[in-house]
């Protein structure tokens with residue numbers, strides 16, 4: 318655990334030191350759960366968004382883009398259910414004065430105190446029985462595993478019932494009966510559970526009035542901008558079902574607990590795609606998109622750091638839902654949600670607006686409200702995952718024949734903020750710096766480059782390693798003779814010699830998004 322906390326601290330410190338992420342309004346001691354993306358952060362973030370946009374919009378003939386306004390008519394949030402039901406149950410610890418989500422306390426208890434024990438028993442048995450181990454049979458028959466599984470089922474069924482029926486006392490009873498303590502102080506002295514609406518409300522226009530529609534909300538999800546534009550997009554692009562609408566944009570939630578760096582913020586960015594399908598086919602498409610989205614993540618993260626988590630309690634609009642979880646320094650947590658949202662949103666907007674939101678199916682010769690499968694991933698959570706997965710300390714040979722520690726960000730090259738650093742071997746040799754400038758002026762048309770001549774070459778390599786630059790191009794005295802340069806690979810430390818004229822082709826090939834799509 319200490320290692321994980323260290324890793325978390327190293328990530329936040331590195332992000333600040335190398336211009337990835339700064340605390341918002343830092344000179345005023347910051348605003349909690351708000352962060353600014355620095356010069357390298359914004360480049361990485363843009364590359365992540367491009368990877369998603371290409372995978373969704375460019376690679377699918379039947380997915381088109383949209384950029385809807387953040388502020389929408391207040392009735393949108395009434396119809397979507399957010400005004401009445403976008404609540405989190407919160408609970409305070411009277412001694413530590415810390416506030417928690419009651420549902421998260423219970424879910425964490427199940428994961429850490431029940432599921433973890435089942436997995437421990439299974440792991441022990443696997444070790445004992447070796448190749449002869451029949452895991453399915455063990456899970457179905459072992460006394461202790463059955464005991465824990467029963468306990469899990471009991472907790473989950475009470476938990477789901479309390480959440481669905483909004484029985485807040487039931488949640489408090491469960492927290493007390495399970496002996497759940499405040500993670501900070503160990504105290505079990507809890508307040509009652511209360512509901513807390515997560516939407517930020519604000520006054521619209523110059524004059525505040527009591528009129529219902531002068532109160533607007535900062536959107537808590539981008540999806541509703543897609544739903545209300547469903548027919549506009551379908552008609553103008555002449556799409557037939559199934560088809561999707563993709564959007565990237567800011568969303569805002571007044572989160573109860575927001576203490577995990579950019580994992581849970583009050584202002585964040587989502588990349589959402591709503592896939593409109595014929596009613597009755599939605600669960601097939603739900604499975605399809607689960608598979609597709611997992612593959613997309615697997616192209617940038619190791620498979621063992623990703624897993625599915627099926628929702629025990631479904632949101633008010635869903636008939637199936639799963640998260641893709643990533644192993645963050647604080648454990649497996651949601652990075653993306655895949656939801657089968659039924660016809661709930663379009664149906665409710667149709668009712669409240671009085672406008673038809675139906676699709677005419679020319680084959681079946683009938684009109685209906687399509688069903689929707691949604692994929693929704695947080696840009697900031699992806700960013701965090703990329704950094705957490707990339708940041709490493711390793712031993713490498715130093716110039717004196719010994720070993721030295723280097724800090725390196727092994728970001729997938731195509732996502733790296735700076736792709737190529739152009740470095741003259743020595744600063745005080747005008748013929749080298751002039752040549753290096755020429756190479757830089759050529760390459761800046763190809764990709765994001767940086768020119769750096771300050772400090773010894775070894776220190777400049779380290780600086781680029783820490784930023785995550787996959788390739789360093791060094792201009793030395795041989796370059797002046799034969800127009801070749803050294804290209805150093807960040808990960809393998811191998812150096813190859815290439816003609817300057819071949820650089821563009823080399824870079825375009827290895828730094829193409831096709832590497833990920835392959």
Ligand code: GAP
Pocket residue numbers: 537538539540570572579580581582583584585586587589651652653654691693694695696697698
């Ligand atoms: N439209 C569906 C929807 O918004 P969600 O599971 O609440 O579903 C989708 O959010 C994704 O948005 C999450 O998987 C997560 O990556 C991101 N997200 C949600 N709340 C966030 C927050 N407070 N800070 C950062 N990212 C967040």
